[in-house]
Amino acid sequence: MKRSRPIQIDWQPDKKSQLPVYRQIVQYVCDKVANGEWAIGSRLPSQRALAESFAVNRSTISTAIDELTSYGIISGEHGAGTQIVSNTWSLMLPTSLSWKKYISSGYLQENNKRMQQINRLEFAPDIIRLGTGELDPRLFPQQMWAKTLQKLSTEITSLGYAEPLGIPELRQAIARHMKKLGVDVSTKNILITSGALQALQLIASCMLEEGSTVFTEAPTYLKSLQMFQSAGLNLNGIPMDHDGLKYWEIEKQLKKSDSAILYTIPTNQNPTGITMSNLRRQELMDFCIKNRLPIIEDGAYQELCFDDEAAIPLKAIDDNGMVMYLGSASKSLAPGLRIGWVIASEPVIQRLGDAKMQMDYGASSLSQLVFAEFLNSGMYEKYLTELKVELKKRRDNALVTLDKYFKDIATWNVPVGGFYIWLTFNDEVEIDGLFEKAIDQGILLNPGDVYDFKHNRSLRLSFAYVDCGEFTSAMMMLNEILKS
Amino acid sequence: MKRSRPIQIDWQPDKKSQLPVYRQIVQYVCDKVANGEWAIGSRLPSQRALAESFAVNRSTISTAIDELTSYGIISGEHGAGTQIVSNTWSLMLPTSLSWKKYISSGYLQENNKRMQQINRLEFAPDIIRLGTGELDPRLFPQQMWAKTLQKLSTEITSLGYAEPLGIPELRQAIARHMKKLGVDVSTKNILITSGALQALQLIASCMLEEGSTVFTEAPTYLKSLQMFQSAGLNLNGIPMDHDGLKYWEIEKQLKKSDSAILYTIPTNQNPTGITMSNLRRQELMDFCIKNRLPIIEDGAYQELCFDDEAAIPLKAIDDNGMVMYLGSASKSLAPGLRIGWVIASEPVIQRLGDAKMQMDYGASSLSQLVFAEFLNSGMYEKYLTELKVELKKRRDNALVTLDKYFKDIATWNVPVGGFYIWLTFNDEVEIDGLFEKAIDQGILLNPGDVYDFKHNRSLRLSFAYVDCGEFTSAMMMLNEILKS
Numbered sequence: 001m002k003r004s005r006p007i008q009i010d011w012q013p014d015k016k017s018q019l020p021v022y023r024q025i026v027q028y029v030c031d032k033v034a035n036g037e038w039a040i041g042s043r044l045p046s047q048r049a050l051a052e053s054f055a056v057n058r059s060t061i062s063t064a065i066d067e068l069t070s071y072g073i074i075s076g077e078h079g080a081g082t083q084i085v086s087n088t089w090s091l092m093l094p095t096s097l098s099w100k101k102y103i104s105s106g107y108l109q110e111n112n113k114r115m116q117q118i119n120r121l122e123f124a125p126d127i128i129r130l131g132t133g134e135l136d137p138r139l140f141p142q143q144m145w146a147k148t149l150q151k152l153s154t155e156i157t158s159l160g161y162a163e164p165l166g167i168p169e170l171r172q173a174i175a176r177h178m179k180k181l182g183v184d185v186s187t188k189n190i191l192i193t194s195g196a197l198q199a200l201q202l203i204a205s206c207m208l209e210e211g212s213t214v215f216t217e218a219p220t221y222l223k224s225l226q227m228f229q230s231a232g233l234n235l236n237g238i239p240m241d242h243d244g245l246k247y248w249e250i251e252k253q254l255k256k257s258d259s260a261i262l263y264t265i266p267t268n269q270n271p272t273g274i275t276m277s278n279l280r281r282q283e284l285m286d287f288c289i290k291n292r293l294p295i296i297e298d299g300a301y302q303e304l305c306f307d308d309e310a311a312i313p314l315k316a317i318d319d320n321g322m323v324m325y326l327g328s329a330s331k332s333l334a335p336g337l338r339i340g341w342v343i344a345s346e347p348v349i350q351r352l353g354d355a356k357m358q359m360d361y362g363a364s365s366l367s368q369l370v371f372a373e374f375l376n377s378g379m380y381e382k383y384l385t386e387l388k389v390e391l392k393k394r395r396d397n398a399l400v401t402l403d404k405y406f407k408d409i410a411t412w413n414v415p416v417g418g419f420y421i422w423l424t425f426n427d428e429v430e431i432d433g434l435f436e437k438a439i440d441q442g443i444l445l446n447p448g449d450v451y452d453f454k455h456n457r458s459l460r461l462s463f464a465y466v467d468c469g470e471f472t473s474a475m476m477m478l479n480e481i482l483k484s
Numbered sequence: 485m486k487r488s489r490p491i492q493i494d495w496q497p498d499k500k501s502q503l504p505v506y507r508q509i510v511q512y513v514c515d516k517v518a519n520g521e522w523a524i525g526s527r528l529p530s531q532r533a534l535a536e537s538f539a540v541n542r543s544t545i546s547t548a549i550d551e552l553t554s555y556g557i558i559s560g561e562h563g564a565g566t567q568i569v570s571n572t573w574s575l576m577l578p579t580s581l582s583w584k585k586y587i588s589s590g591y592l593q594e595n596n597k598r599m600q601q602i603n604r605l606e607f608a609p610d611i612i613r614l615g616t617g618e619l620d621p622r623l624f625p626q627q628m629w630a631k632t633l634q635k636l637s638t639e640i641t642s643l644g645y646a647e648p649l650g651i652p653e654l655r656q657a658i659a660r661h662m663k664k665l666g667v668d669v670s671t672k673n674i675l676i677t678s679g680a681l682q683a684l685q686l687i688a689s690c691m692l693e694e695g696s697t698v699f700t701e702a703p704t705y706l707k708s709l710q711m712f713q714s715a716g717l718n719l720n721g722i723p724m725d726h727d728g729l730k731y732w733e734i735e736k737q738l739k740k741s742d743s744a745i746l747y748t749i750p751t752n753q754n755p756t757g758i759t760m761s762n763l764r765r766q767e768l769m770d771f772c773i774k775n776r777l778p779i780i781e782d783g784a785y786q787e788l789c790f791d792d793e794a795a796i797p798l799k800a801i802d803d804n805g806m807v808m809y810l811g812s813a814s815k816s817l818a819p820g821l822r823i824g825w826v827i828a829s830e831p832v833i834q835r836l837g838d839a840k841m842q843m844d845y846g847a848s849s850l851s852q853l854v855f856a857e858f859l860n861s862g863m864y865e866k867y868l869t870e871l872k873v874e875l876k877k878r879r880d881n882a883l884v885t886l887d888k889y890f891k892d893i894a895t896w897n898v899p900v901g902g903f904y905i906w907l908t909f910n911d912e913v914e915i916d917g918l919f920e921k922a923i924d925q926g927i928l929l930n931p932g933d934v935y936d937f938k939h940n941r942s943l944r945l946s947f948a949y950v951d952c953g954e955f956t957s958a959m960m961m962l963n964e965i966l967k968s
Contacts, residue, residue, distance in 0.1 A: 026831075070804065070805050070829070123647075134644060134645060137641070137642030137644055138642075140641060140642040140643065142640075142641050145637065145640060146637040146638055147637075148637075149633045149634070149636060149637035149640075150633070150634060150637045152633060153629065153630040153631075153632075153633035153634045153637070154630055156626075156629060156633075157621070157624060157626050158621030158622075158624040158818070158820075159624065159818035159819070159820030159821060160618060160621055160818070160819055160820055161618060161819045161820065162820055163607075193844075194678065194844040194845075194847075194848070195844060195845050197844060197845045198843065198844040198845075201842065201843055201844065226842070227842055230842070320554065321554050334642070334643035334644070335643070335644055335645045335845070336642075336643030336644055336645065336646055336848070336849030336850065337643060337848060337849070337850060338844065338845070338846065338847065338848045338849070345554070347510075358685065358710070358711055358714070359682065359685055359843065359844075360677075360678040360679060360681060360682040360685065360822065360843075360844070361678075361679050361681045361682075361819070361822065362822065363678075363822065363848070364678070364820070364821060364822045364847070364848035364850065364851040365820030365821070365822070366820065366821060366848065366850055366851050366854060367848040367850050367851065370850065
């Protein structure tokens with residue numbers, strides 16, 4: 001029995017961490033108990049001794065002790081010492097080692113810290129969000145929205161459980177909508193999801209074996225999520241040129257992988273803004289057919305091509321059912337609706353639909369009805385037309401601004417649509433320092449590193465969230481910072 | 485090389501199955517290829533020979549062959565024979581053996597077939613749904629709904645990504661609402677989910693180790709889902725008496741389990757309608773504290789107690805943070821909103837919130853805003869009062885009907901709220917036969933077996949979906965069937 005074994009403390013909280021010090025101490029104790037280092041019956045040092053060991057003040061220790069006591073991990077009279085009394089509750093705590101890998105691992109990886117910081121800073125007041133992957137709220141089609149809700153206010157007479165694949169009206173509307181993009185499918189090939197992110201989650205958790213390889217563009221926004229990595233999948237970044245993914249680079253790596261899939265954003269890629277040429281698309285399809293490599297095509301920015309002759313989706317030239325197409329209302333209309341869709345062969349849709357029912361019993365019927373009405377009334381198409389005019393104006397302004405202030409120190413691409421410009425500095429720039437200094441000036445940047453497989457000296461700029469004036473003045477400030 | 489190995493067929497499709505025959509054949513072939521029995525290069529018999537082996541007609545074979553060809557599994561000229569050419573695509577198919585257990589296992593268990601059949605029959609026209617766990621759509625508060633949507637039509641001016649835990653307005657409104665039920669918590673203890681089902685999914689997938697025991701009432705609606713079993717958790721049914729769960733029966737089984745949790749619906753339990761007495765609640769809490777057994781309290785029917793002196797939630801007497809309370813708008817208002825909530829200690833909420841962000845990036849903001857408006861305007865409370873009057877009327881009618889037609893052949897409880905009456909026949913009744921005969925008469929039953937751990941001779945009756953006249957006439961018909 002280890003009942004009286006004295007506990008040794010050889011650790012101190014990180015006072016610079018985002019996590020409050022008392023919480024770090026709670027985590028530390030939970031870890032020690034959960035992994036068995038501190039057995040039930042072990043005695044903690046006195047609060048005074050703990051305060052000394054951790055180099056914190058007594059009130060912090062007191063807060064941590066109270067929390068640990070409330071979890072039932074420790075128990076004891078003040079002064080008389082405190083004992084470890086249980087580790088049952090460890091399963092309820094955020095640091096338990098027993099939590100499934102796919103949840104816990106995601107938040108332990110380094111680059112996610114930066115993403116969490118960015119996500120938090122996005123809610124700071126008056127910050128200029130120069131890289132945000134979200135539409136300017138001022139572009140929200142409030143008039144159309146009001147009209148839609150007013151119509152539905154009398155039309156909706158009940159809201160029961162919806163069909164597993166999504167409400168028929170919306171699936172029909174999406175089938176018609178996709179036809180205009182060149183994709184001709186029936187409603188049986190369509191599953192409604194809570195955003196395209198959920199579609200990725202469904203695919204990762206029920207269609208890919210642990211250890212499978214996911215080929216994808218390098219850089220890719222997928223790298224900034226932890227979803228695929230957390231599911232035990234290996235991301236393998238493939239470089240791009242101006243025409244998109246250099247698919248031939250896949251071949252030699254394909255042989256090493258038993259099971260593989262390709263994830264691509266061929267149109268207005270996130271984060272580079274590159275759109276794959278139509279020739280490259282055809283070559284890529286041929287390559288994937290030859291190599292039996294299935295494709296996840298993320299079409300989040302598909303409908304945001306500024307010119308008339310838009311790139312056609314891979315799904316439109318997919319005669320072999322190789323492609324799962326992901327659509328979304330999040331980038332082109334409003335992420336808060338949480339509406340996305342998957343287009344795939346029927347058995348795949350059935351399987352994903354089963355999984356979705358187990359996850360959350362379907363997407364909000366209200367959101368589904370709203371988006372169906374947007375599509376069916378023709379308002380969505382009208383809105384998209386206007387939106388693209390505005391985004392194009394912002395892109396043009398961005399290019400003029402870059403030309404004026406960054407020509408000598410950086411290069412960038414000219415996107416044909418979407419949200420993003422990928423800016424790369426000619427010389428090595430200390431991006432972390434730039435990020436911090438920009439924050440001090442009220443500018444939030446999205447450093448390229450969080451999207452890439454290796455270090456780079458790039459920034460993801462977005463002209464979608466800020467207006468022309470904001471973009472220009474923020475870039476001028478950035479230029480000043482770089483000069484100093 | 486097995487290139488020319490002839491394939492042996494020793495199986496035939498089940499023509500009585502719900503699955504189309506051609507689909508069964510596709511699955512059969514996929515299984516054989518996926519598990520390696522039929523190697524790449526193997527030759528399939530001719531279509532004529534296949535039709536004979538499977539005892540189906542040629543057109544069925546042709547359909548199956550076309551589908552398999554489109555997947556890239558087989559290839560070949562008609563007449564010249566067909567070869568297995570790939571098993572890469574097996575990872576995309578519903579029968580792949582490699583799919584994760586928690587998705588595929590769920591739909592392979594026997595009792596789920598009955599549930600699937602019930603779910604399907606619920607959409608049949610003119611069927612009387614005598615056991616449905618859903619509110620009558622005719623009770624939908626259309627006036628309040630119209631008012632809410634009209635208000636929001638002008639108030640909503642954008643719909644961006646919401647905060648991870650849910651929009652603050654809704655969490656504040658739920659905190660105020662829960663206070664009326666005796667549960668006093670801050671917004672940091674509240675996570676908004678896409679229905680209570682998603683809350684269960686989040687708990688199952690990120691807070692419980694595989695192999696953990698989930699104690700729960702027997703019978704319980706949890707048995708009709710596959711979620712917990714699919715996550716590798718062991719359901720352990722504990723019997724009830726009129727005061728609810730006989731918690732003392734847990735003790736001897738607790739010793740066998742390293743890691744365990746209790747799932748309970750203390751108020752208007754699904755499917756029995758039993759409400760735990762307040763004395764039993766206090767005893768249960770004491771027992772769980774003593775044994776460090778955390779509790780998931782499902783409060784889906786908590787707000788549907790007909791009398792003024794309603795049962796108080798376990799969460800209201802939870803001084804030790806042992807209870808995760810699940811709330812939902814699905815049973816009391818509308819399942820199509822997909823709004824539920826979890827109330828728990830802060831670290832648990834943070835962990836579940838992280839998991840939720842990985843799953844779908846939060847619930848629909850629109851649904852959240854609608855429910856917040858319902859709560860804040862006072863409409864929800866007014867609606868609940870009226871709803872309970874109507875449900876009580878229906879319950880009373882149900883009891884009168886049962887007394888008149890079933891007194892001599894069955895027993896039942898008197899629920900103090902909720903949707904359900906649990907009817908048990910005195911003598912053994914062939915429930916499967918009764919189910920089928922009732923279907924012929926246009927009546928859909930929910931047999932007790934799907935909710936129980938062992939065979940029973942009970943039915944879950946619901947007075948929530950059908951009105952008084954429908955209930956009475958359906959029960960009269962059922963009585964006739966039983967007599968014949």
